[in-house]
Amino acid sequence: MIKHILVSDPTLRDGSHAVAHQITAQQIALYAEAADKAGVPIVEVGHGNGLGASSMQVGLSLEDDVTMLETARKYLAKSKLGIHVIPGFATIKRDLTRAIDIGVDVIRIASHCTEADITQRHLGFVRERGKEAYGVLMMSHMASAAILVEEAQKMELYGAEGIIIMDSAGAYLPSDVVEKITALVDGLKVPVGFHAHNNLGMATANSIAAIESGAKILDGTARGFGAGAGNAQLEVLVAVLERMGFFTGIDLYKMLDASDIADKMVIPTIPVIKSESIISGLSGVFSGFAKHVTRISKEYNVDQRDVYRELGKRKVVGGQEDIIIEVVMDLVRNKK
Template sequence: MPKQILITDPTLRDGNHAVGHKLGAEAFIAYCKAAEAANVPIIEVGHGNGLGGSSMLVGESRLSDPEIFRISREHLINTRLAIHVIPGFCTIKKDLSKAVELGVDVFRIAAHCTEADVTQRHIGYVRESGKEAWGILMMTHMASPEVLLEEARKMESYGAQAIVIMDSAGAQMVDDVKARISALVGGLSIPVGFHGHNNLGMAVINSVTAVNEGATILDGTIRGFGAGAGNTQLEVLVGILHKLGYDTGIDLFKILDAATMAEKELGFIAPSISPISIVSGLAGVFSGFAKPVARAAAEFGVDPRDVFFRLGERKAVAGQESLIIEVAKELAAKQ
């Protein structure tokens, strides 16, 4: 029997970064229908920064979270509905409870790679509500395999039913992925997954590496739509996994149809590895910072590459957008 790989598709969440969080109802409906037709098992939807992420600081969403959940739920029958949850952006009482009420199936509770403690209450609430909770560790190039395992074990103890590590900056090489995935697979009793970004062109090979090291969950977005240089390109990933003998349950031709539809009919522009994306990956800075860095650099008359490398030195993470302005000001003052 071929080894089963569970694919989660965050096109309608991470892809929202690529369009300034402005995906409209028509995009959610069209892509949910296409993904459902292709037998994609899980679709993740929402603002790019997840539940409660819409704000002036990180970008306001065109649709509210409840609108997104209602629209998506209506057009998904066999495909499960997932959301990204970062404690601090959302509240349990207002946001998380509403998501449960509106039929979200899988809650991916995320934290910076060394801050798993903040997920305990959220994971506990989701499990008590009878829903599926995964632990997500972000920016994992910033922690050693040993530290990641320690943090992942915390999430497992809180009730997480899977752990996914994110290469949020697209900074990891094959050996980095090998070390991290093998440590987690060997040290946990729940499934392990990988979420790649393509800043250095490594997203697909890193995802395959993760599977070869024992991961059974992979993230991928159609045409690679996502922050910065984009995510692991879903239709490429599915084709390669099938070629290698893995079973995703996804219809290859129909996911290829979804890729054609997404670019032609939804107005998406497929991401590419731009010079600034390469710098983001080399600096180890969150891919979603590309646009705010460009704006700040232009405003203060500094080189965006310098901003990225300075942010990397200061170990900036998602949610610290205000630090971009601070760094740009500092660089301008030194000129």
């Protein structure tokens, strides 16, 4: 029996974190066309924090949402166009309606792992408009398996056609993935997915642990382009899945070509595991904080590793970037 895995590629969304949201329309066009030729099922596009998120707080996009989505739509003939949506950043009346009118096919509605309640209206609206709707639980390492199941069941009730948990901090080991994915598969009627980050070098291993535990959806990016130490490397995932006998519908050679294009034309620096990435993963800190922590720490001559440790202690999550400066100033005062 053929084992099918649905792959979603957020290179042009999660990768935006790695370049401070400065991806150009031309880069979107180049990669979207290459990913489409490779047969990537879903290509996710937009600001790193999703639709409507461009702001001083989390970072201003070089291109606006309309430009990014309209550009990608032109170059995606076979691949579906996907977006990441966090209620609070994205409004239904303005942002979601406009995105659907542009031609978005797949919409992932995301919340912090214990706040699924905020996704009800957005999920309901997406289903009413006849688009594919998925629920996403971010920073999932911060909740127990039992709590994740409860939150995922809410999203399922609201109309989500699948639930993806994100290892937003790159904090998981394979045993953590097995525990949580198994619980979700057992507790839900809809498919379960996994989005990995590579802070501890576990992104591919964790992704494989997820599918071996029953997950049907995986995320991966070209060259691992993404926040912090990056995501699961898509071309590696495709090769490993092929070797394991799973079917993704992605042409490996053409995916390698797409990754080469991303390397040369989109990604200024390939993500690597740096010392601060490791501490970020161990501390359970959102990978999207990396650029902000680096900049502010250098400005005030504070050790980034201490900043990550303190952010972890305070259980800070995405959208609370303003607390980074508060932590840095506290560390400065404590040094005196």
